[in-house]
Amino acid sequence: MSFVARAFKPATALARLTRQSARFYASETAAASTPAAGRLVVNFALPHAVVLKGTEVNQVDLSAVSGDLGILADHVPTIEQLKPGVIDIISDAGSAKYFVSGGFAIMNPNSVLNINAVEAFKLEDIDPQAVAANLAESQRLASSAKDEATKEAAAIEIELYESIQTALSAKSK
Amino acid sequence: MSFAWKAAGMNYLQYSSIAARALRRVAKTELQAEIAKREGVAVKYAKWDSGKAGVSALVPNVETRPKAEN
Numbered sequence: 603m604s605f606v607a608r609a610f611k612p613a614t615a616l617a618r619l620t621r622q623s624a625r626f627y628a629s630e631t632a633a634a635s636t637p638a639a640g641r642l643v644v645n646f647a648l649p650h651a652v653v654l655k656g657t658e659v660n661q662v663d664l665s666a667v668s669g670d671l672g673i674l675a676d677h678v679p680t681i682e683q684l685k686p687g688v689i690d691i692i693s694d695a696g697s698a699k700y701f702v703s704g705g706f707a708i709m710n711p712n713s714v715l716n717i718n719a720v721e722a723f724k725l726e727d728i729d730p731q732a733v734a735a736n737l738a739e740s741q742r743l744a745s746s747a748k749d750e751a752t753k754e755a756a757a758i759e760i761e762l763y764e765s766i767q768t769a770l771s772a773k774s775k
Numbered sequence: 776m777s778f779a780w781k782a783a784g785m786n787y788l789q790y791s792s793i794a795a796r797a798l799r800r801v802a803k804t805e806l807q808a809e810i811a812k813r814e815g816v817a818v819k820y821a822k823w824d825s826g827k828a829g830v831s832a833l834v835p836n837v838e839t840r841p842k843a844e845n
Contacts, residue, residue, distance in 0.1 A: 650813050686794050703794040721795035723802050732801040740797075743839055754783035755837040758790060759797040766801065 642675040644691060646700075646717040653700070653722065654691070662715055663690040664707055675713045682707045684719060686762040688769045699725045699773070701766055730770055737763035788818055788834050797839075 644662060646654035662673045665687035684705045691698045705719030740763065744756035780790040799810050821831035 686798070701798065703798040704791045720791050721798045723798065723806070727803050727806060728801050729803045736797070736800050740839065750783050751785065751837045752839060754780050754785060755793045755839045758780060758793045759839060762794050762797045763801070766798075 640675050641713065642673065642677075643714045644717065645714065646689075646691075646719075646722075648719055648722055657691075657693070659691055659693040661692040662717075663688070663692070664717070666707065671707075673707075673709060673715055677709050677713075677715075679711045680709045682709075684717075686765050688725070689717065689719075689722070699769070701725055701728060701769060703762065725769060725773055728766060728770065730767075733763050733766050733770070737767070785837070786834070789837060792816070793837055793839070800840075 641658045642660065642662065644654050644657050644659050646652075646657075660674070664671055664673070664682070665685045666682035667685055668682060671682065684702055684707055686703050687701070689700045689702055691700070700722045701724075702717075702719035703721040705717065708716040708718075710716065737760065740756045740759040744753055744760060747753045747756060778790075796814075799814070802810060817836070818834040819831050820834060822829040
């Protein structure tokens with residue numbers, strides 16, 4: 603009997619070891635931030651502020667350089683460069699629209715979406731009159747600027763302001 | 776992927792700061808006081824060679840408005 607017990611000891615120790623390591627890997631993949639099935643977790647950060655941290659949402663719409671994306675849970679992992687445009691965060695509470703100046707969106711394999719932007723404002727925090735005035739000023743600069751860099755900078759601004767105007771007019775409809 | 780700003784000799788830091796500055800300008804006036812605190816960010820870079828820092832240089836900002844307005 604004692605012989606049998608002794609013979610089994612190493613086997614049980616080994617079994618326990620494999621079980622523990624199996625549990626370790628399971629807990630690694632099931633990190634605390636991983637959302638429930640069908641849910642998407644969003645982290646949205648700016649250099650000076652954290653907009654969203656670990657927020658569970660249903661969908662995020664964003665405009666990337668490669669095209670407009672609607673991201674749901676279990677989206678294929680990807681890294682997208684953001685265009686100046688709207689990020690629409692759709693949760694059970696409704697939709698929250700931010701206008702970002704540019705940045706990156708990183709979709710992780712575990713339904714966690716990280717968005718980094720340089721500057722972002724809620725659409726309602728943008729002054730439409732200031733947009734119109736600055737668009738006119740940038741257009742004037744684009745046609746009058748002598749050096750290439752200023753011209754290109756003005757073109758970047760025009761693209762951004764036109765994108766804001768599109769977003770604001772879509773919102774008022 | 777080709778970008779017009781890259782063709783004009785700009786780098787991504789310059790491109791993204793132009794866009795960020797343009798967006799800051801159009802925020803509502805009640806937010807402008809808070810925004811002013813994070814204006815005037817600059818990037819300096821230096822190339823390191825065999826453990827020694829080279830000459831550090833500023834990534835130049837491309838100005839599109841007279842100084843007083845920025």
